[in-house]
Amino acid sequence: MQFSSRFTIATHTLLCIAMFQGEYKVTSNFLASSINVNPVVIRNILGQLSASGLVEIKVGVGGAYLAKSPDEITLLDIFKAVEREESLFHFHENPNPECPIGRTIHSVMDKKIDTIQSAMENEMAETTLSQLLEDAKKNM
Amino acid sequence: MQFSSRFTIATHTLLCIAMFQGEYKVTSNFLASSINVNPVVIRNILGQLSASGLVEIKVGVGGAYLAKSPDEITLLDIFKAVEREESLFHFHENPNPECPIGRTIHSVMDKKIDTIQSAMENEMAETTLSQLLEDAKKNM
């Protein structure tokens, strides 16, 4: 199992917008050319980013713009915008309540799973788009 | 995206073995009945756990046994046994090297992704099977 590439595509997208907005009109075709995926894929991801309040999109005239300052956008914001699963793990549905383990498996594991997911999300929240942008500019 | 239920099934499996080995013969049918999935699914997961050195399986006569002490088995061991992806995130394949962002996206994100994955895995490594077994016995 892997997360879909939507997360890295969305991050790449936001970096491009942060880098080029004002200078160029950042359209789905512009982004598709940098990221090298289909423009419709970009438009769908831009739609998710827009629904989460991370970007604004000019319908008609075209172009995507950050809706927040780059230091207010974290990797966690991006992740949550494009990966909408509540829980990281798919739990088997109907453990047998007549088995001592089947009866208790949820009470034993649910909190653990939350903690694991939180560890991942907390780490994601540590990195902002502005940090990534600085890194990118250094390595350009 | 969610991880498959193999992780929770494998954990449930190991808890059952830890609880019942010696007392009952823990077969794939026994486990399937507690977990409420198909016995073939169990046999495949037991095969993965066995390949990772977590359990031993008696071919012919039947039955699964822990190959390590419960306090030497962590959730990370279980996770790695059943989820074999190297990297948690699927990176888009061919960013455009003619774009300043496309050119640098890997150097900017690869280490972040590793850090995020490590945060998750480190948290998984904190919990042992013996801790889960204690919890289960308390709640029985």
Place this chain on the structure above:
DNA sequence: ATAGTTGTAATAAGTTCAGTTACATCAAAA
């Protein structure tokens, strides 16, 4: 030799992902 179990292959249905085509809609600008 029997019985019960494991290992494994094959099939199937359901879901997700990503690519692609097509087109209605929209807003600025000519």
Place this chain on the structure above:
DNA sequence: TTTTGATGTAACTGAACTTATTACAACTAT
């Protein structure tokens, strides 16, 4: 007002993964 270039979205496709299920050869204790 018409043109132009975008966006939003639907539909379809092929690939991959998940889980359930059937079937059966191989194995080992009794």
